[in-house]
Amino acid sequence: MTVFSFDLDTPDPVRLGLIILQADETIERDFRRLLPMETAVHVSRVPSGLEVTQETLLAMQAHLPAAAGLFPDALRFDAVGYACTSGASVIGSARVAELVRAGANVEAITDPVQALIAACRAGGITRLALLSPYVEDVSDMLRQRLAGGGVDTPVFGSFNVAEESKVARIAPASVIDAATRLGADPSVEAVFLSCTNLRTLDLLEEVEVRIGKPVFSSNQVLAWHLCKLAGAPMAPGFGQLMAQA
Structure with missing residues (x-):
């Protein structure tokens, strides 16, 4: 075996994380359009119920730290988004942030609410x-x-x-x-x-x-806020106010 030496590059300049529901079929496709191609977005999923009730939404609390813990350990994230509007409203944004921080090394946390x-x-x-x-x-x-x-x-x-x-x-x-x-x-x-x-x-x-x-x-404002928190650009053309804010 020949062993080769190598150099290490620096991590991506902007690092975003996204925790999405197991049942979500839409947000990943939207985020590919909402964010510039060069923006690194790491995605994890959290178990979600077949029906959307206050009880099933609250149940996600137990899984959020583990979902956040599946992000790469070597990275400190500029911002992580919990991508569930109703879940954030039932659990509360402060509690969501606490649970995500329990699993991920992150500077800022947001959600659609x-x-x-x-x-x-x-x-x-x-x-x-x-x-x-x-x-x-x-x-x-x-x-x-x-x-x-x-x-x-x-x-x-x-x-x-x-x-x-x-x-x-x-x-x-x-x-x-x-x-x-x-x-x-x-x-x-x-x-x-x-x-x-x-x-x-x-x-x-x-x-x-x-x-x-x-x-x-939900996806538009979440992408916008993640970019704001991370100091990253957002792809143009998705809403009047987003382009101005």
Whole structure:
């Protein structure tokens, strides 16, 4: 055997982590478009229930440290995102951060709820129309968390789905119709399309044009906030306000 000497390169300049649900079929594809190709994103998954209830969402707490612990040990991450809007609303962003830090070496931690509140503050938005795929009690927890962050959701609509597997199958035309109808209400300043598994990325611009207001999605604001926290660029072209904030 011939043994060769070698040199070591430095790690990637920006290191992001993403903890996604076992059932999520959408966010990885979205993040490939939302982030520049040169941005390193390491992905781990956390077990999630077949149905989305407060109980199944809370159950993820027990698995978050282990999911975070599957990231490469040699890396210190600039930012890690827990990619579950409803999970973050039920568990709470502070508790999510505590659990992720138990498993990963990370500078900053965010989630879609925290990211949405940050995006609304950046844009001076305090009143949202909220479209959720989930049943009412799960969505109510999200609305309470947003209100605690200074963002009211006086206009609310839902597809009232309990099974997670159905969320990624909701037709884009159905999302566009519902979001447009909610966003047309003059009492709101923007629309939020909740859930990382809902296919929304290609719909944002069309709904914004229809209603003349900013439209946010879980994956969009999460990618934006991760980039903000890490000091990294975000790929252009995904929403009016994201380009300005």
